[in-house]
Amino acid sequence: MANGKDRKRGLGRGLSALMADVSEPDAALSSAPAERFLPIEQIAPNPDQPRKRFNQSDLDDLAASIKEKGVIQPLIVREMGANNFEIVAGERRWRAAQMAQLHQLPVIVRTFSDTEVLEIAIIENIQRADLNPIEEAAGYRQLMDRFGHTQEKMAEALGKSRSHIANLLRLLQLPDDVVELVQQGELTAGHARALITAQDPSGLAKAVVKGGLSVRATEALVKAETNQGSNIFKDSTSKKAGTEKDADTRALEADLSAALGMKVQITHKNGGEEGQMSIQYGSLDDLDELCRKLSGS
Structure with a gap:
């Protein structure tokens, strides 16, 4: 049977609550076409897919699973012309x-507008567990900017707290180099949130990564x-001497500064x-707090 069950497992439970442009969804689902198989060369990804990064090790694992068991969950596609279909949901499975x-893949062919395809892609990506915080935040921002969804509506439909959505959206205020470190997994969302109020988030982010500092x-x-x-890492002494501190010394300064909450400089x-x-x-x-820490009281 290819009815509401197919749509739920492929698109996520929050879709119907968020999509404002889909009219009479129940009627559409009741007449949804059945699952079929298409040659893989007739299927192409959506060029406007918001997800740009696919973890290679995860793709390798999925490809190994597909070799053994096949593609269990069909892709959702829409017809773009004769023998030409575009992926609405399931690009990761298509790549694997x-x-x-x-040579062929199970699909369910449905009719969607360009607006609906983009919204479905964003929501499907948001509901993926392996999405990094920046991608998730960008998805929320797109839903708000392009479709007028409020934080409250997204929170209710997607099963997220409003504070979770608000905190992630704040990450988009960070400089591009810090955002890149989060996307690469060098910094967690907790690290990034702490850096939002920093005067020099880029400089501190590099120090955090180099020193392996906790949130x-x-x-x-x-x-x-x-x-x-x-900037806590500006060191006039080393500049006067005309020498650069080595990485170990800078990392130690960062650790001590973080532990004490005060600027620490080491000259060796x-x-x-x-x-x-x-x-x-x-x-x-x-000074009182420093004395307390040094005396162990």
Whole structure:
């Protein structure tokens, strides 16, 4: 049977609640065509697909599964002309099937407008568990900008909290280089949220990645930068000496600055074991807190 069950498993439970342009969905579903097989060369991806990154290891795993069991869930496609079909939902399966060298794929052919196809693609991607935070945030932004959906409506339809959606949308305010680090998995959404209020999010992001700092340490680092009113990693001593600090020293400065919530500078004499560490506090309260931490009280 190819009715509402096919649509639900292929498009997600929130689709009908969000799509404003689909009229009489129940009638459309009752007359939906049955599953059929199409030659894989007649199927093409949607050029406006919002998802641009596909994890290669995940595709490898899916291709291995398809080789053994075939494509269990049919693709949703729409007809674009004679022997020409465009993917509405299921591009990941289409890519993996090509890797598995399949010659035909199970599909369900339906009629959708360009607007509906884009909205379906966005919602399907949002509901995927492996979507990175930036892609998810971009999906929410598209639904709001292009279709006028509110955060409340999306939260209700997609089973997400409004705060979850709001927090992800804030990530889009970050500089492009920080966004790229999140997309690459170098930074988590928690790291990125902590960096939103930083004066120099790009500089701090690099330090966080280099030092392997936790989200809590990143929050402390941002607080320290705010207290100082300048880039916490600017080091006038090293510039006067005309030398650059090595990566290990910079990482140690970052760790200590994050742990204390204050700017820490380390000056190590080249070729020796002596050096100097300075801690800069911004108020007497900071000094009291530093004394408390050093005394262990």
